[in-house]
Amino acid sequence: MNQASLHHLLALKFDETKSPEDLFALRLATNLTLVKEGFFSLYQEERHKAYFTRLIDLLPRLFSDRPTELKFQDLVRVRQQGNWYQSEKMVGMQLYTNHFNKDLKGLRDKLPYFEELGVNFLHLMPITTRPKEENDGGYAVNSYHEIDKKFGTKNDLEKLTQELRSRKMFLMLDFVVNHTSNEYPWAKKAIAGSKKYRSYYFTYPDRDIPDAFEETLPEVFPQTSPGNFTYNKKMKRWVMTVFNDYQWDLNYSNPEVFLEMLTNLVKLINLGVDVVRFDALAFLWKKIRTTSQNLPEAHMLISLFRMCLQIIAPGTVLLAEAIVAPTEIIKYFGEESRKGNECEMAYNASLMALLWNSIATKKTNLLQKSLQEIPKKPDTATWINYIRCHDDIGLGFDDAHIYDIGWDAKEHRKFLLDYYCQVLPWSPAKGLVFMYNPKNGDGRITGSAASLLGLEKGIMENNEKLIKAAIDKIVMMHGIVFSYGGIPMIYAGDEIGMLNDYSFLEDPNKKHDSRWVNRPQQDWETIAALQGKKGHSSEIFFRLQKMIALRKKLSVFADSNNFVLHAAPNQHLLTFERNAIEDKSVLVLSNFDENPQTLSNDWLQSIGFFALEGVKDIISNKKIKTASKGITLQPYELLWLQKL
Ligand code: OTU
Numbered sequence: 001m002n003q004a005s006l007h008h009l010l011a012l013k014f015d016e017t018k019s020p021e022d023l024f025a026l027r028l029a030t031n032l033t034l035v036k037e038g039f040f041s042l043y044q045e046e047r048h049k050a051y052f053t054r055l056i057d058l059l060p061r062l063f064s065d066r067p068t069e070l071k072f073q074d075l076v077r078v079r080q081q082g083n084w085y086q087s088e089k090m091v092g093m094q095l096y097t098n099h100f101n102k103d104l105k106g107l108r109d110k111l112p113y114f115e116e117l118g119v120n121f122l123h124l125m126p127i128t129t130r131p132k133e134e135n136d137g138g139y140a141v142n143s144y145h146e147i148d149k150k151f152g153t154k155n156d157l158e159k160l161t162q163e164l165r166s167r168k169m170f171l172m173l174d175f176v177v178n179h180t181s182n183e184y185p186w187a188k189k190a191i192a193g194s195k196k197y198r199s200y201y202f203t204y205p206d207r208d209i210p211d212a213f214e215e216t217l218p219e220v221f222p223q224t225s226p227g228n229f230t231y232n233k234k235m236k237r238w239v240m241t242v243f244n245d246y247q248w249d250l251n252y253s254n255p256e257v258f259l260e261m262l263t264n265l266v267k268l269i270n271l272g273v274d275v276v277r278f279d280a281l282a283f284l285w286k287k288i289r290t291t292s293q294n295l296p297e298a299h300m301l302i303s304l305f306r307m308c309l310q311i312i313a314p315g316t317v318l319l320a321e322a323i324v325a326p327t328e329i330i331k332y333f334g335e336e337s338r339k340g341n342e343c344e345m346a347y348n349a350s351l352m353a354l355l356w357n358s359i360a361t362k363k364t365n366l367l368q369k370s371l372q373e374i375p376k377k378p379d380t381a382t383w384i385n386y387i388r389c390h391d392d393i394g395l396g397f398d399d400a401h402i403y404d405i406g407w408d409a410k411e412h413r414k415f416l417l418d419y420y421c422q423v424l425p426w427s428p429a430k431g432l433v434f435m436y437n438p439k440n441g442d443g444r445i446t447g448s449a450a451s452l453l454g455l456e457k458g459i460m461e462n463n464e465k466l467i468k469a470a471i472d473k474i475v476m477m478h479g480i481v482f483s484y485g486g487i488p489m490i491y492a493g494d495e496i497g498m499l500n501d502y503s504f505l506e507d508p509n510k511k512h513d514s515r516w517v518n519r520p521q522q523d524w525e526t527i528a529a530l531q532g533k534k535g536h537s538s539e540i541f542f543r544l545q546k547m548i549a550l551r552k553k554l555s556v557f558a559d560s561n562n563f564v565l566h567a568a569p570n571q572h573l574l575t576f577e578r579n580a581i582e583d584k585s586v587l588v589l590s591n592f593d594e595n596p597q598t599l600s601n602d603w604l605q606s607i608g609f610f611a612l613e614g615v616k617d618i619i620s621n622k623k624i625k626t627a628s629k630g631i632t633l634q635p636y637e638l639l640w641l642q643k644l
């Protein structure tokens with residue numbers, strides 16, 4: 001049963017006399033057959049049967065550990081019309097707690113800052129315990145729910161989540177579902193000789209199986225962590241480490257791992273987490289002779305997690321962090337036959353990468369081509385739309401699309417790397433290369449949004465024109481994700497145009513990972529001076545603030561699958577509509593070129609957006625007469641048009 005029909009069923013059966021416990025039993029009964037099917041499709045051996053019994057015993061125990069307040073919140077969410085995460089009111093910010101305002105307590109002090117900007121959804125980068133030295137920014141976990149003391153205590157987190165609930169704000173935390181650190185208790189026991197815990201990972205006495213895997217496994221971090229296995233001297237075995245050599249891949253073909261990880265997941269959400277970011281979930285199932293990404297078993301496993309959560313905590317939402325091909329990302333919303341049965345949210349990594357492609361080429365042809373071919377997502381699902389995050393920008397476009405528009409895929413990727421990473425002297429961008437792989441010429445890009453869009457160069461060269469263009473590009477890119485459909489996620493620091501932070505080069509645990517260049521310390525001095533001061537930071541901040549406030553006022557911006565892409569007759573423009581039945585539709589127009597570009601009346605007419613009385617740009621609140629000349633967009637201008 002998909003979630004929509006389950007919601008329907010619960011609404012029907014819900015009556016005030018039923019306790020959360022009764023409703024838990026109802027959810028268990030309705031989902032059990034599917035859980036069973038899913039479980040036995042992954043775990044088919046005779047000896048696996050006992051684990052299913054354990055799972056059935058585990059579910060009520062995990063539910064009873066859930067705080068009463070959260071149990072009621074689940075019920076409220078399930079009973080509400082529509083899905084809270086699809087609302088136009090949702091606007092997110094992603095941040096490093098320690099780079100933001102020291103720790104969790106410090107973060108709590110800054111809640112008014114989010115409210116001022118209009119942000120009501122926070123994604124905190126990992127805050128659980130991790131190895132002292134290299135730890136991939138916390139993505140190497142020593143625990144899934146113990147808070148690292150540099151951020152505070154469990155109590156601090158609970159206080160924060162209480163405060164967030166009272167302010168109607170939401171929290172997302174990571175669940176690093178694919179791997180643990182090499183210091184995780186299971187890894188330690190495996191190193192000490194435990195057979196049981198060795199079977200939680202992929203460990204081998206010789207190179208036979210590792211070699212077989214590596215024939216088809218791509219490398220994620222080819223520069224710092226080449227290959228996919230690491231030799232552990234103490235254990236005298238090879239361990240699968242697809243990411244860094246200190247991140248051990250979990251072996252989900254062992255049902256015990258699933259049971260333990262489900263327990264870890266529930267312990268995490270019981271602290272008051274609304275959205276769980278499933279990190280690197282495309283990698284969850286490994287199979288020799290495949291890339292071990294996006295396998296059907298990985299989907300089944302995610303679905304199994306989702307169904308169990310549906311029973312225990314139906315108000316909790318899962319986010320897919322699958323930075324893979326667009327046609328593959330969409331599958332994490334659930335396969336055709338099981339729609340809505342995996343993650344409710346996914347990162348729109350394709351849109352993100354294509355926006356950067358459009359900036360560099362000044363053209364939207366590849367963006368349009370790709371958007372046209374992405375299959376429709378389920379109605380209950382939504383995107384996280386973003387321009388920057390803590391990671392690199394991968395050039396994950398479909399080669400076929402690049403060829404279709406007449407470019408050579410390899411050459412084009414090289415051009416993008418050169419444009420962003422300071423090879424082309426005329427480019428305004430100041431980015432760094434991440435994980436260049438000489439074997440295949442692949443590379444990715446790092447850098448803060450502002451530095452990639454020319455602000456750093458503009459300031460260095462005292463070039464007013466470059467600075468203005470950079471500000472307009474920053475605002476336009478954000479305006480697109482604010483209006484696209486889904487939850488916009490601002491990356492902390494971008495709201496004031498923060499530049500690259502090169503201090504990572506002095507830290508031996510960070511200097512090999514150029515992603516640290518785009519993980520700055522929040523600049524509170526600048527923020528304190530925003531009001532009444534001219535300059536790029538205040539201009540960016542107040543322009544974003546204005547668009548956010550508008551977004552939140554117009555229900556047309558809620559994600560109800562009302563996104564219509566209009567193929568613009570001019571390849572410098574991106575044009576789409578948020579279609580409304582009752583409310584007025586909004587036509588979003590943006591110009592990626594450094595010259596003004598015009599849209600004709602004929603075109604406006606052809607998409608049904610011609611109004612005799614003219615149209616209004618709701619951002620600037622200016623009336624535009626379309627009657628004679630059509631509409632002209634200035635360089636990097638963004639318009640949100642409504643008919644008068
Ligand atoms: C994620 O990203 C995190 O966002 C990274 O910060 C972590 O380092 C990594 O997992 C390991 O935990 O390789 O460059 O889709 O692109 O999951 C980013 C696959 C990454 C990867 C993605 C991963």
